[in-house]
Amino acid sequence: MSTPSMTQLSARIGENTAKVNAYLASHDLPGPSFEVDAPQQLLPPGTDAEMVLARQSVIDDCLELRNLLLGPREHIMTTHQAINLVSPKAITAFRLAHAFPVGSETTFAELAAASGLGETHVRKLVRHAVSVHNLFAEPRPGVITHSAASRLLAEDDAVHSWVEYATHELWDAAFHAPDAMRRFPGSGEPNETGFSVANATDKSFFAFMSDHPDRLRRFAAVMRYITQRPELGPELVVGAFPWGELPAGGTVVDVGGSHGLVCIELASKFPTLKFVVQDLDEPVIRDADARKPAEVADRVTFMAHNFFNPQPVHGADVYFVRAVLHNWSDKYAVEVLRNLIPALKPGAAVVVNDVVTPEAGSVPKVAERQFRISDLSQVLLLNAGDRELAGWTSLFGAADPRFKFKGAAPMPGSTRMWMIHYVWEDA
Ligand SMILES: C[S@@+](CC[C@H](N)C(=O)[O-])C[C@H]1O[C@@H](n2cnc3c(N)ncnc32)[C@H](O)[C@@H]1O
Incomplete structure (x- = not known):
């Protein structure tokens, strides 16, 4: 299927955004935002099929338009940035979202003291997370507050587990997958995977998880969460x-x-x-x-x-x-x-x-x-x-x-x- 042109994409984005906006206004719903008190549920709700389609089209078309405007060279350079997973990985591993209450302010020094990380690392991680992932906000230089996204990490264990799972199990497995493919060409064996190589095990994912109750619990929480998605x-x-x-x-x-x-x-x-x-x-x-x-x-x-x-x-x-x-x-x-x-x-x-x-x-x-x-x-x-x-x-x-x-x-x-x-x- 051929990619629509820039003008087709931008026209469609305009039309579908207007539809979503009109729906929110007519249902007295707030506009979406990453402010800490922003609603956490899907806006508009996932129950209206037409709105689901309009919203998804805007999201997809924005990505296509962005890629077109980047062009092949810049697209390649900006897309393959594994580095973007470092800040969420560290933030969940060191529980930074839990280190200060929602609604309060903190500093890099306080986050460092609470987590055991060095202050320089905290500053770089948090500023990356703010700018790339809308995780936390920095309303004044050196002052950190929660955003709607970091608030979810702090308050919703399932979301925290999902980010941990994505940036630990999945990322580690992804990183080692080409190595596994080289060692086990075309394998359909569950213990010859990126995951097995990453964990230096000859066990399959499920067998390995059974031996690691904490990781299994996290995986089960992620499954429970995913099962409830629209x-x-x-x-x-x-x-x-x-x-x-x-x-x-x-x-x-x-x-x-x-x-x-x-x-x-x-x-x-x-x-x-x-x-x-x-x-x-x-x-x-x-x-x-x-x-x-x-x-x-x-x-x-x-x-x-x-x-x-x-x-x-x-x-x-x-x-x-x-x-x-x-x-x-x-x-x-x-x-x-x-x-x-x-x-x-x-x-x-x-x-x-x-x-x-x-x-x-x-x-x-x-x-x-x-x-x-x-x-x-x-x-x-x-x-x-x-x-x-x-x-x-x-x-x-x-x-x-x-x-x-x-x-x-x-x-x-x-x-x-x-x-x-x-x-x-x-x-
Ligand atoms: C992707 S989850 C799907 C869970 C559930 N059916 C759902 O739709 O949410 C796969 C499930 O298969 C289970 N599983 C994996 N190996 C199994 C085995 N050998 N016998 C029984 N269950 C197994 C896992 O523990 C996990 O709960």
Whole structure:
């Protein structure tokens, strides 16, 4: 697809910004800002489809316009700046956002004393973060306050965990990925990755994390946070499958279901159904079990289960596998599907809820960018990645021809996550 011209982009940016602005004014909503008291929720809210599109178009078009104006040489020079991750990495590692209360002022010397960092380093890190990331503000030289963004770091543990994860686990893995690719050409093994090289381990990401409870807890918090983001929200799953047509008393097994947020949502909407959420790690399971709301507690059960072992819950109506198989290369994903077989009754549904990548070049570049980032991040951590629809159907075909394709469609409200529906026909 060809890139629009500068004037086309700027006209579109003007039109869509005006739409967003009019929506905010007509709903008595404030304009977006990074001032410390600015609203932290999405403006406009993610519930209005037209506004979601308008806002996203402005964001994407601004980036395209910027790149055009930079031109190829300056674009290359300004884009590849790993240095931009240093300040958020240090700020989260040394908990600078927690070092002074929101609404108060501090100095570089005080931040240095609170964190144990040298004052010179603090000054350089914080000034970089202010200018590049809107993290903190410097209203007068040498005086530091919170911005809306640093306030989020200080007050929202999930956001703090996300930045730590992105600047520690992901960045370290990314940094070492080319080395891993040289050492293990074309590998689909989960322990021959940038992550494994970065951590000098021959264990896979998940096995390594299980041995490092603090890092595992952080990863689980990040997963919990990501699961609640607009495109992935558990509430989208409610309308994406005919759950209401399952028999009363029917069972849904969520394989690799982490904290079970999807099942908790489904349980609150479908009171006759029962849910079993399985995940690898005892700590995640225990934590999730302790958090589940009382209203659904008797119908949502958590169970430690390694999906590389045979499925222990026999005869369920649906085996739901969400955002799991993109973590595994085909060799392992086939194994996960085959391990369901001993438990499947005729007619049981296997529903994969995962990214379906469009064919290269078939969607606007800005949309394609998100797919490519998602795909590559799986390579860094697990030597896996996202699949096109044909990749999903050949995966099921390779697992067993008795998996019969029933249909596949994007989840309403999401452009990236699909529901891929198979039925077990053991005839
Ligand atoms: C990307 S997360 C997706 C979690 C959840 N399905 C969701 O949509 O939020 C992948 C999950 O697979 C789990 N997992 C990884 N290896 C596993 C294994 N061998 N057996 C069971 N769960 C595993 C991880 O602990 C993690 O919770």
